[in-house]
Amino acid sequence: MSPQIPDQVSSSDKLVPFRWPSAWTDPALLRLFAGSPINCLLFESLSAAKPVVDAARAAGLTVLEWSSLGAAPLAEVKWNSTAGQIAITGLAWPRIKLSAGRSAEVDAGPTGAPWIDSNSWVAQLAAVRAPRRPVWLGFETAKDDPVPGAADYTIAIADSAAAGARWMIRLDDGLSKALAAGDARAQKTWRSMLAALAFFEKHRGWTGWEPWGSVGILSSFAGKDEFLGQETLNLAARRNLLYRVIDRSVPASHKLDGLRAVLYVDNDSPSPALKTKLESFARAGGMLIVPHALAAEFSGEKPIECPVAGYDLRSFGKGSLATAARDWDDPFFLAADVRSLVGRRYDPFTLFNATSLWEHFSVAPDGRSGLLQLVGFTSRPNESVSLASARAWRSAALYTLASGAPVVLDPVKVQGRAEFHLPDFSYYAALEFRS
Amino acid sequence: MTNEHTPCGRMTRRGLLANAGLAALGAALLPRAGRAWNTPASSVALARCQSYDTGLVPTLAKMFDQIGGLGRLVKGKTVAIKINLTGDPDGRVGYLPIGLTTWTNPTLIAATIHLMGNAGARRIRLLESPWKSVEPVQEYMAAAGWDSAIFTSAAANVEFENTNFLGQGTKYIRFPVPHGGHLFPAFDLNHSYEDCDVFVSIAKMKEHQTAGITLSMKNCFGITPCTIYGDGAPEDEPGLVPLGGRFPIHSGSRQPPKSSLPEIDPNSPRDGGYRVPRCVSDLVAARPIHLAIIDGIESQTGQETVGPMAKHVTPHILVAGINPVCVDAVGAAVMGFDPMADRGKAPFEFCDSTLRLAEELGVGTRDLKRIEVIGARIADLVFDFRKAGYPIPREVPDHDRPAPPAKKG
Structure with a gap:
């Protein structure tokens, strides 16, 4: 394509x-x-x-x-x-x-x-x-x-x-x-x-801002991989796991820079070029998660204690390789496994009182600004939503559908960490951070 | 590692169960309510603690000394600590961190680990059954903004296990309830509750919509794996992952899989106010608690999880002791409740008293006249949870209303 x-x-x-x-x-x-x-x-x-x-x-x-x-x-x-x-x-x-x-x-x-x-x-x-x-x-x-x-x-x-x-x-x-x-x-x-x-x-x-994700979800998202690939995208988002889509059939999307982990969903072998790219990614410190069907194609090194049952986790250069012990058939559990394998330590934000909020994070082309968009799916106001940021932003401007102009939010120190406390909002809020 | 020794080296788990069997013979000759007179009584340390800051460790250390010292309890032992991480990890009462309202405070947990490490604990394992999840406990904590390094750096050999499923074990361990139990004759639990020498419950001092109050005993409701006792458990064998909450225990809507023992009387009442207190008392009889700690420094009133009735409060109280019934009796008293109260009287308006039911199983006494309180006086520390909370209607929650008769199997 x-x-x-x-x-x-x-x-x-x-x-x-x-x-x-x-x-x-x-x-x-x-x-x-x-x-x-x-x-x-x-x-x-x-x-x-x-x-x-x-x-x-x-x-x-x-x-x-x-x-x-x-x-x-x-x-x-x-x-x-x-x-x-x-x-x-x-x-x-x-x-x-x-x-x-x-x-x-x-x-x-x-x-x-x-x-x-x-x-x-x-x-x-x-x-x-x-x-x-x-x-x-x-x-x-x-x-x-x-x-x-x-x-x-x-x-x-x-x-x-x-x-x-x-x-x-x-x-x-x-x-x-x-x-x-x-x-x-x-x-x-x-x-x-x-x-x-x-x-x-x-x-x-x-x-025009670049969507940010800690995990790349790689699949053809078509044919026999359509259900598992697409539903994993859907359910990963539901777990507030920020990801980038990598389509096997779109070589231009095979950019792995900035990712912490790559989930290779499909049972089909990657092309030699893609396989080399994936291995290089892991050797440089990333985590590569592969299906049971590809266990023979990717060989890790020393076993590592795995936080998730059902995976063989091994070192791979500076990174790691997680191989599923059995075939994936349920995207719900696959998304949950990836969430646990990758962990939350790379998440740019920890959100609170955000159970019914959908999270989008993107970065400005110059890399100096970040945009966190929150979509609320209830008709009730989203109350007492707060977030802790992994990065020390200089300022944050809050946009909501109800306010004409952005409101500057100052960070609040909570137990040693900077948090942003959002006023109540309905349906949607965006926080534009500047460094 | 098996549970061969109780903390003071007085009795093995096997011995405990054997003695429990003998006790059951004697107890069978008495009506349950008549057994309370000779239930164990032990000292309870009570302290005012202003915050989770620098005063916490010395206060806690002094309390542990007051109840006999941590060394004799944990030295050279594997300690399992059941903490309370109930509900969604990202939930907050207002903007407050969840450890100030709903969950056991992380600093208190770390302080306990630190003191146990200093007292010679060989291994310390933090246990919890995160809500409908097989996530590692550390990840669940991270979702609440906690850094699990504060626990692993507090002592050597600190581990975690999610006990809501088989976890790192190879099989579930059966824990019979001495004296036969009120609701279940035995429970099948994650191996972590067997593979320890000392079992500790660190609870949050809270009201509870179903059980009236939730203290060190109610905290153990969460040791039941939802792969067996949850909504989505299969009919025959435990599930691989927990697919639901513990509503079957609340409502009696179904029995555990056939591989586990069903409840004693499937015709017993199906309401949560009857069932949950009985289940909790059965659990603490089956899996004895060796050290109970109640975090009442900061907490919430109104309900046990984050929700509209929850209101942040600051009682500034810590309670600790080696008998959970005694500890919870003192805990109830400092919350402004009568530990001798039962169904119909606060905090048990719509439920039976877990304190009374555990007392009937011989776990401990709830009679303050038999409990030595060391440190502060109850009267000086009473923090009336009902007065401090929102004026909310007390009613039976939906999930505790009687369900249709239980299915067989």
């Missing part, structure tokens, strides 16, 4: 897409977009909605027909297409899953942390497969899902934007009808969506 960057990318990068509801036939509804960040309307059929399309063009909006996007489920995306953007459909609505338990508690996985559906891993994978091309994510409420409210829409926007992508906004039928009818509550929801979009478009420059 050799990614190409079509000419129209630069213009597509400025497009903020919205899926025009087919029931909206009145061009007057374009008033909803006046002064809004949304500047690109997606129609199922341009000819079927001609009056609206003409009016939209006249209003300066970009108009695209759905079929022109090349939108497809992740496994079918044409990464080399000439479309201006990569449009991925069939994704999950980002949310905490509700259980049907006795007290309507949220679903919890075996860690006790709530089960969160997020598409951030899809955006990260797409960014590797199609570098510098805008990534548009497609999801909508399923038939049996709860009807989304203003909070759900804001979280959906934030989940995509924090990962550098954009949601092809699609309203649920109820909101679409209510908005068309001028319902006040629906308009309030709409305004909150536009405010969130405006925030992320204002800070679109952050998408």
Whole structure:
């Protein structure tokens, strides 16, 4: 796979897409977009909605027909297409899953942390497969899902934007009808969506920052490796394990510098060049984690006491080699194993009261600034969130959806360590650190 | 390494169990409530301690001296310490580090390790069963912002083990409950609870939604591996990893896998207020505690984990002794509760008293008239947890409501 960057990318990068509801036939509804960040309307059929399309063009909006996007489920995306953007459909609505338990508690996985559906891993994978091309994510409420409210829409926007992508906004039928009818509550929801979009478009420059991870997750993420590879990405994020995606089929992504560990997920042997690169990485001090199937291909040196059952851990030059004692079949446990094998000592932050927060960390091109984005998946305010930083930052500016301007946060000394204590916030917060 | 010696060299574990068998014969002739009169009583050290700073080590050292000295307890021995790391590691009451509210404070643990090392302990193992996790204990601590080096640097040969599953062992060890037990006849536990000469419980002084209070005995509820006693345990054999919490013990919703002994009476009440105190008293009878320490320097009221009812408090209290029932009785008293209270009276409004149930199993007395308190006086140190907390409704939590009848097997 050799990614190409079509000419129209630069213009597509400025497009903020919205899926025009087919029931909206009145061009007057374009008033909803006046002064809004949304500047690109997606129609199922341009000819079927001609009056609206003409009016939209006249209003300066970009108009695209759905079929022109090349939108497809992740496994079918044409990464080399000439479309201006990569449009991925069939994704999950980002949310905490509700259980049907006795007290309507949220679903919890075996860690006790709530089960969160997020598409951030899809955006990260797409960014590797199609570098510098805008990534548009497609999801909508399923038939049996709860009807989304203003909070759900804001979280959906934030989940995509924090990962550098954009949601092809699609309203649920109820909101679409209510908005068309001028319902006040629906308009309030709409305004909150536009405010969130405006925030992320204002800070679109952050998408140029390099995602930071202590672990590289290396797979083809396709074919027989699709499930384990992709779900490991998803579940590693759920453990707040910051990672970089390394796609076997994208040589440009085979950069291992800065990583502390590499997880080689697939049972297929790496190419000779990649194998050499992986061995060099371990010999220089990194940890290489390989599947049971490749035990014969990678030979470690002296045994090391392994903190995780089910692995043979050996020294490998200045680094180490962890070989699984049996085949991996459950990405949940694989992600947990990697979390324990690598440990938390390389984490840039330790977060507190952050069980339902999804963490993104990226570094500015000059390496002197860091950006920690937190996406909250509950409708309740995130209270008393705090974090300890491994690096001594000179300052931290807090951005939230509710505040117009950043707020400077001073570090607080807690038991000898510098911590940042965040005021309560809803849905999303970003901390821009400067050294 | 097996548990051949009790700390003072008076009795082997095997001997203890044999004696327990003889005691059971005699005890069988008495109704349970009638056994309390001759239960062991031992001295309890009580101290005011302002903080976890420089005054902590001398205060703790003095307390250990007051109860007979650490040397005779730990010299040349392998010591296993059950600490309390309950709930999510990243949880905090407000912005406060979890060791100031919910978990046993790390400085107190390190101070204890340091003193045990000085007293000649050969090996010290920190044990905990992190919530639904096979993570190494050190990693669980790291998630709370703790650096486990403060423990490993406090004495030689400090180790850790997650006891929520088989861990580093090759098989689970069966611990029969002397006198037959209230709820379970025996427990299958991680090897670490057998492979030690001295077993120590360091607890946090807290209220508990199910058991009223959680002190040195309730801390041992967490020694049960969730691979056997948890929600996700398989039907036949222990699971490889813990997939759930200990709600089956709370609610009686299911029995352990067939490889472990089921509860004594599957028709007994299914509510947590009945079951949890019985399980805890069974556990401390089956796996005797040789040293109980309660961290009440800083803590929380209202509930045992991080949550909306939890409020940070600073009682400035330490309690220590070699009999956990006596220690917990003094602990309850300094929290403003009557250790002789039982169901219906604070702190046991909706549960039975673990103190009374452990007393019935012959573990120790809860009668303050029989307990020598050394150091400070209870009356001088009472910190009323109920008055200090939020005005919250006392009610049975969801997970303690009666569940459907237990399945067989």
